[in-house]
Amino acid sequence: MKKIAALIILLLAVVTISAQDIEGTWSGALETPQGQLRINFNITKTDAGYTTTMDSPDQGALGLAVDETTFKESELSIKASAYNLEYVGKLVDKTSINGTLNQHGQSLELNLKLKEE
Numbered sequence: 001m002k003k004i005a006a007l008i009i010l011l012l013a014v015v016t017i018s019a020q021d022i023e024g025t026w027s028g029a030l031e032t033p034q035g036q037l038r039i040n041f042n043i044t045k046t047d048a049g050y051t052t053t054m055d056s057p058d059q060g061a062l063g064l065a066v067d068e069t070t071f072k073e074s075e076l077s078i079k080a081s082a083y084n085l086e087y088v089g090k091l092v093d094k095t096s097i098n099g100t101l102n103q104h105g106q107s108l109e110l111n112l113k114l115k116e117e
């Protein structure tokens with residue numbers, strides 16, 4: 001009986017995470033040789049899926065256009081061809097995404113936290 005209860009709890013947790021809405025502002029910092037560089041992804045849910053703008057507050061860049069945002073099976077993918085940038089991350093829980101930002105052939109760890117409004 002305990003095994004069945006544990007299995008049900010595990011299944012509910014998986015369904016909850018996979019059904020998670022990722023709408024909001026997700027923030028993290030890249031560790032670069034020049035120091036930390038903060039990055040924000042502002043994700044909005046639409047009828048067609050998701051749209052995103054990107055901010056780099058330390059560089060004074062806000063509302064940068066993103067080409068594509070997908071979220072499937074707890075994996076977030078964001079592409080911005082104008083900046084040769086791609087972010088891929090996995091939803092850890094409802095407020096955390098762990099991933100990697102790839103730009104110009106370099107890969108840097110970028111873990112994100114959901115900003116509370």
